[in-house]
Amino acid sequence: MQSSSTYSRRDFLKNSALIGGGLFLGFDMLGSGRFDAAVANSAAGLEGAFDFNAYLSINSDGTATIFSPNPEVGQGVKTSFPMTVAEELDFDWKLVKVVQAPLDTVKFERQVAGGSQSTPHSWKRLRQAGATARRMLMEAAAKRWGVDVATCKTDKGVVRHPSGKQATYGELAAEAAKIAPPADVPLKDPKDFRIIGTFVRNVDNHDILTGKPIYGMDFYREGMLIAMIQHPPAFGMKLKSLDGAAAKAMPGIVDVVSFKNNVAVVGKTTWEVMKAREAVKAEYEKEADLESTADHDRIFKELMAGGETQVKRKDGDTAAAFAAAAKIVEAEFQCPFLSHAPMEPMNFFADVRGDRAELIGPVQTPQSARDQIAKLLNIPAENITLQLMRIGGGFGRRLRPDYALETAELSSIIKAPVKVIWTREDDMTGGIYRPAARYRFRAALDKAGNITGYELRGVGINAGNPVRENNFPAGAVPNVLIEAVDHKSPITTGPWRAPITNFLAGAEQTFFDEVAEAAGKDPVTMRLELFRQAQPPLNNEGKPTYDPQRFIKVIELAAEKSGWFKKRKKGVHLGFSVYYSHLTYVAQVAEVVKRKGKVSLQKVYCAVDCGIVVNKSGALNQVVGSIVDGLGHAMYGQLTFKDGEPEQKNFNTYRLIRINEIPEVEVYFVDNGIDPTGLGEPALPPLSGAVANALYKATGKRVRNQPFAAEGNGMEGIL
Amino acid sequence: MATYTLRVNGRTYTTDVAPDTPLLWVLRDHLRLTGTKYACGVAACGACTVHLDGAAVRSCVMPVSAVGNAAVTTIEGLSEKGDHPVQRAWDEVDVPQCGYCQAGQIMTAAALLQRNPNPGDEEIEQAMSGNLCRCGAYHRIRDAVKLAAKKG
Ligand code: FES
Ligand code: FES
Numbered sequence: 113m114q115s116s117s118t119y120s121r122r123d124f125l126k127n128s129a130l131i132g133g134g135l136f137l138g139f140d141m142l143g144s145g146r147f148d149a150a151v152a153n154s155a156a157g158l159e160g161a162f163d164f165n166a167y168l169s170i171n172s173d174g175t176a177t178i179f180s181p182n183p184e185v186g187q188g189v190k191t192s193f194p195m196t197v198a199e200e201l202d203f204d205w206k207l208v209k210v211v212q213a214p215l216d217t218v219k220f221e222r223q224v225a226g227g228s229q230s231t232p233h234s235w236k237r238l239r240q241a242g243a244t245a246r247r248m249l250m251e252a253a254a255k256r257w258g259v260d261v262a263t264c265k266t267d268k269g270v271v272r273h274p275s276g277k278q279a280t281y282g283e284l285a286a287e288a289a290k291i292a293p294p295a296d297v298p299l300k301d302p303k304d305f306r307i308i309g310t311f312v313r314n315v316d317n318h319d320i321l322t323g324k325p326i327y328g329m330d331f332y333r334e335g336m337l338i339a340m341i342q343h344p345p346a347f348g349m350k351l352k353s354l355d356g357a358a359a360k361a362m363p364g365i366v367d368v369v370s371f372k373n374n375v376a377v378v379g380k381t382t383w384e385v386m387k388a389r390e391a392v393k394a395e396y397e398k399e400a401d402l403e404s405t406a407d408h409d410r411i412f413k414e415l416m417a418g419g420e421t422q423v424k425r426k427d428g429d430t431a432a433a434f435a436a437a438a439k440i441v442e443a444e445f446q447c448p449f450l451s452h453a454p455m456e457p458m459n460f461f462a463d464v465r466g467d468r469a470e471l472i473g474p475v476q477t478p479q480s481a482r483d484q485i486a487k488l489l490n491i492p493a494e495n496i497t498l499q500l501m502r503i504g505g506g507f508g509r510r511l512r513p514d515y516a517l518e519t520a521e522l523s524s525i526i527k528a529p530v531k532v533i534w535t536r537e538d539d540m541t542g543g544i545y546r547p548a549a550r551y552r553f554r555a556a557l558d559k560a561g562n563i564t565g566y567e568l569r570g571v572g573i574n575a576g577n578p579v580r581e582n583n584f585p586a587g588a589v590p591n592v593l594i595e596a597v598d599h600k601s602p603i604t605t606g607p608w609r610a611p612i613t614n615f616l617a618g619a620e621q622t623f624f625d626e627v628a629e630a631a632g633k634d635p636v637t638m639r640l641e642l643f644r645q646a647q648p649p650l651n652n653e654g655k656p657t658y659d660p661q662r663f664i665k666v667i668e669l670a671a672e673k674s675g676w677f678k679k680r681k682k683g684v685h686l687g688f689s690v691y692y693s694h695l696t697y698v699a700q701v702a703e704v705v706k707r708k709g710k711v712s713l714q715k716v717y718c719a720v721d722c723g724i725v726v727n728k729s730g731a732l733n734q735v736v737g738s739i740v741d742g743l744g745h746a747m748y749g750q751l752t753f754k755d756g757e758p759e760q761k762n763f764n765t766y767r768l769i770r771i772n773e774i775p776e777v778e779v780y781f782v783d784n785g786i787d788p789t790g791l792g793e794p795a796l797p798p799l800s801g802a803v804a805n806a807l808y809k810a811t812g813k814r815v816r817n818q819p820f821a822a823e824g825n826g827m828e829g830i831l
Numbered sequence: 832m833a834t835y836t837l838r839v840n841g842r843t844y845t846t847d848v849a850p851d852t853p854l855l856w857v858l859r860d861h862l863r864l865t866g867t868k869y870a871c872g873v874a875a876c877g878a879c880t881v882h883l884d885g886a887a888v889r890s891c892v893m894p895v896s897a898v899g900n901a902a903v904t905t906i907e908g909l910s911e912k913g914d915h916p917v918q919r920a921w922d923e924v925d926v927p928q929c930g931y932c933q934a935g936q937i938m939t940a941a942a943l944l945q946r947n948p949n950p951g952d953e954e955i956e957q958a959m960s961g962n963l964c965r966c967g968a969y970h971r972i973r974d975a976v977k978l979a980a981k982k983g
Contacts, residue, residue: 186929186966313925320930321921322913323866323906327931330865338860363832363849382869383849383856455870455878455931455965504868504931505965536871729925733968737928740967763875763963771969772956 162289164245166219174282179213181220185506187792188730199307200242202266210315215478215498225476231790243297252288311728328473328501336529342375346756348400348602355393362388400602402756412550415571415597424581428591433565437556441630445619445816448750450546456504457539460519463529468495474503481513485520508607537761546608547575553623561631565591574605582657588646610793621689621801669719670699687806689798696794697721702802706810715776723786734791742799744769747821773831840908850896855879866906877962880935887942906934917941920979928966
């Protein structure tokens with residue numbers, strides 16, 4: 113259709129406002145009050161594009177542009193979301209162009225990357241976006257041909273009629289976009305999926321693999337300044353005085369300013385700013401306790417014994433169960449603080465001018481960042497634009513937009529566009545860590561080895577709630593007591609991939625191994641027994657907090673694939689673990705081999721129930737990545753403190769897992785057709801439990817505290 | 832400040848910077864070649880890996896004054912169209928998660944294959960062990976190196 117190529121997008125926006133009752137107007141990046149660059153970035157290539165809804169426009173050249181609203185932090189939504197839209201649109205994936213949508217609270221809900229919630233939240237709305245547009249295209253074709261829409265079919269971007277008539281979506285786009293979007297369009301039967309469930313490669317691969325400037329760190333704008341911000345060197349310290357004269361006199365330096373407890377060095381290039389930072393003379397003074405790791409160990413001991421305790425769950429009477437017990441099992445587990453350490457350090461760009469602001473950068477919670485900045489600078493939220501860049505890893509760190517706030521504040525002070533870059537040292541010493549925690553588990557067993565009582569006491573340092581009281585074994589054991597204590601510390605903490613459960617799950621699953629041993633039961637059989645009798649507690653909506661049948665399924669699958677109940681070769685030892693988090697069920701078996709006295713972790717078997725797998729490639733990446741992540745941090749991760757100051761400041765002392773240390777990993781998905789749940793986190797929590805349990809079988813030694821490879825533990829070299 | 836003439840990706844650039852400026856920041860800030868990444872600045876992660884006369888080096892600790900006449904290759908210059916065997920293998924295996932470390936991984940792998948077109952598992956692990964991937968994409972990195980070796 114020729115006319116569509118001359119039909120500009122701007123005209124379309126105008127016309128659709130007149131004609132298209134209920135039709136989304138698409139991205140009004142062309143509207144007034146936006147900055148030039150945003151227009152240049154987003155309007156390019158949109159000539160002849162027809163918007164069907166917030167997620168999708170069809171272009172007259174036969175391609176489709178699918179907008180991905182959620183931040184892409186490596187979890188793969190920028191590929192899996194558009195796949196879902198394209199599936200219901202019935203389009204050729206090769207002709208899809210994916211564009212990262214900016215923050216737009218009118219068009220999109222929950223533009224957040226976190227909690228593995230993007231997929232379950234968006235599944236239906238993405239499918240509807242595609243299906244509705246498909247229906248509009250069919251109606252346009254039917255109208256054009258004067259046939260009944262029910263006789264039309266679609267096939268990979270083409271509408272066909274039994275008479276032999278056919279038209280591509282691109283040819284129909286202009287007419288179709290004018291049709292009022294129908295409500296309640298039926299969705300595909302999952303068995304007809306062609307794109308969902310296949311191995312689809314990351315849509316940004318070409319840009320990533322050729323070094324295109326797609327990350328916040330790479331953002332450049334003519335005339336922008338570069339800044340670094342120095343924070344107090346220790347938690348519990350504040351800025352006392354600043355002499356920035358020497359730094360300001362250094363080459364390339366524009367200004368040295370302080371605000372709150374920050375000292376910002378602003379200059380033209382990164383290296384000049386880095387060098388000038390060394391010349392900053394800042395004095396700091398104590399404003400709160402300067403805690404060391406030794407203090408934390410003492411605090412854990414004290415609070416395990418007493419302290420302000422919150423009872424999170426109380427079922428039955430554990431005191432009576434323990435009094436009547438034939439056997440009592442008890443164990444304590446502890447984990448250190450961790451840095452998120454995403455490969456791309458924190459950075460952000462802000463250009464604040466009067467009562468407007470343009471923000472660009474990596475953040476997992478763009479709306480919250482914008483709203484907090486609006487409040488901080490006292491400017492209306494609608495005067496702030498936020499453009500998302502691909503994010504070089506988050507692991508929860510970029511749920512907190514502190515670095516975006518300080519960038520915006522700095523820009524408003526120096527009245528200039530500025531990109532703030534944190535060094536690795538700034539990142540590792542800058543706080544918002546995975547909190548340190550200690551747990552005590554107790555189980556009461558009767559003569560037959562049944563668990564009659566279960567107690568968990570969790571002590572966290574700025575951990576908020578360090579326990580998960582509604583999860584298993586609540587509902588599977590008659591008498592349960594779960595308590596929590598939180599110590600308030602100047603050391604800042606935040607969610608770290610699979611918050612709390614990243615350590616709690618492995619500890620719990622190690623404890624269950626100990627319980628099984630005391631009960632004289634096979635650890636897998638014992639868990640199956642527990643789930644067969646479980647009556648899960650109900651959540652606020654009156655639904656069970658977990659599904660015992662789905663638990664059983666992943667347990668059986670992992671046991672089968674690992675040969676758990678089969679005879680094993682000499683020297684081969686298996687450890688089991690299973691956990692439910694973020695709506696996904698994961699069972700894992702770690703295989704440790706002991707030969708000639710040398711113990712090594714060889715393999716991890718993993719069974720996952722996340723419902724429908726949207727992108728096979730992305731799903732495997734997330735599961736295997738989570739296993740590697742969980743293993744590396746369980747073995748080596750620790751951030752320690754001396755007088756409030758982190759002792760590890762960079763990768764030369766903060767140890768991460770490397771390529772020569774990875775076990776083989778086999779992943780199996782349960783195929784049950786249930787709506788998909790997220791995978792960014794759930795394969796991490798159980799992993800350390802499976803490894804610890806396998807190590808116990810091979811060595812007779814229980815590793816309960818992380819990092820496992822701490823000095824004197826004898827676990828160095830198992831990877 | 833001093834003037835340096837650098838040969839990068841087959842082009843000649845002249846830049847006026849302090850002699851101790853790491854090659855990484857010359858590439859990123861002055862030449863606007865931001866494919867080479869910063870992640871640690873202390874030669875501990877490999878994100879900043881570039882080739883100097885074909886050998887993999889950490890550009891974050893290499894002062895510009897030490898580059899001399901060597902030919903610098905960055906990820907942008909590894910191939911004209913992004914079709915170097917290592918890049919093609921990385922795409923086919925779909926290695927990237929967040930992707931931030933991958934330019935460094937690719938440059939290290941390309942230098943390895945240049946030296947040793949058929950590396951064994953241990954040689955691959957050894958050569959690649961200086962490159963961190965916080966997302967844990969190591970299995971696919973290993974598979975992609977092997978595939979790239981096949982593609983030659
Ligand atoms: S940035 Fe150069 S090795 Fe890490
Ligand atoms: S892919 Fe994220 S750090 Fe390697």
